[in-house]
Amino acid sequence: MSEERSSDGHPHAQAERLNALLDEVAATNAFQRERLGGVQLRSLADLQLIRPVDKHELLADQQAHPPFGRNLSYPPERYVHLHRTSGTSGATLHVLDTAEDWDWWSRCLAEVFAAAGVGPSDLVALAHSFGPYIQFWAFHAGAGAVGANRLALGGMDSILRLEAIREYAASTLTCTPSYAIRLARVATENGLEDALASVTRIICTGEPGASRPAIRAQIEQLWQAHCYDHAGLSxxxxxxxxxxxxxxxxxxxxxxxxEILEPGGEQPTADGELGELVLTALGRRGFPAIRYRTGDMVERCDQSCPAGHADRWLPGGILGRTDDMVVIRGMNVFPSAIEQVLREFDEIGEFRITFYTEPTAMDEVKVEVELA
Ligand SMILES: [Zn+2]
Structure with a gap:
């Protein structure tokens, strides 16, 4: 947890901002008031007094109080952004943001673009679908906040996207890591290799992978560009x-x-162990996330990055989702870890991973690959 690393995370400032947030939401937000019960933290260690919450609880609350549930700190007229999750596990979560909270999204994403070196001289091509998902809109806002120009590629197929990237000589592409690989392949298959030439960096999001060395190396090799990772949740x-x-x-x-907690439990994991990322957002007040179990699995690393940046470093990024994790003969297996191995081979194109149980009740994994 952050307070164990007093050199980073500015624990005092964090605790002060968190207490102000807790005060505000306890007064106005029925969902959080029930959870928090007027708790005041003397230090960040007291965070453990607050029970973690997960997506299932938010979904159940929204189903009981449709459509937006009770995790709202303000009356409806304060909210100006409505997004929803893609509902990979079935149910859709509805998410509201105020203008102030959207500014916060934009500022946080500006840090992502700045860390990747994006600035006013860049044109950022956003290869995401339009629609109610937050990813495109937040990236669009964040790229604008660092002064970059933005090219929205929603509603286009891959060929049209490549032609637009070439026509405007976009310097930066944002998309999922698997789509970065696919788009480069589409370029090669259709004689559009020159559409890749202007892109010097790719910022990946939406699925794990861009922090995995083999996947990053493949993207960098296909595009001859730097690949950067980003992670966020609606x-x-x-x-x-x-x-x-x-x-x-x-x-x-x-x-x-x-915080990085043992999966399903509340104990912090040790250095080098896998755990679930549990987050508290300090600047989002209208739809608060306080000790939220993200479902994202990470490996805890207590070392600093090579540059000595103060913020906690996750060298492997997000390793997978708790609900993607499959236990095979006692081993925790993430499909993304298998992908990492497959991506080390240039000959491998598309692939399919099947988890199944033999009649003898032995768990098995089958990997089928298509040659590129
Ligand atoms: Zn660093």
């Missing part, structure tokens, strides 16, 4: 920014309190 905020020096992600500890 219901929490944009918490991870890339480390240009050491790869992987840093947690933005000016805006988030990060």
């Amino acid at each position: 219901e929490v905020g944009p918490f991870g920014y890339p480390c240009a020096a050491g790869g992987g992600l840093h947690i933005n500890e000016r805006e988030f309190i990060a």
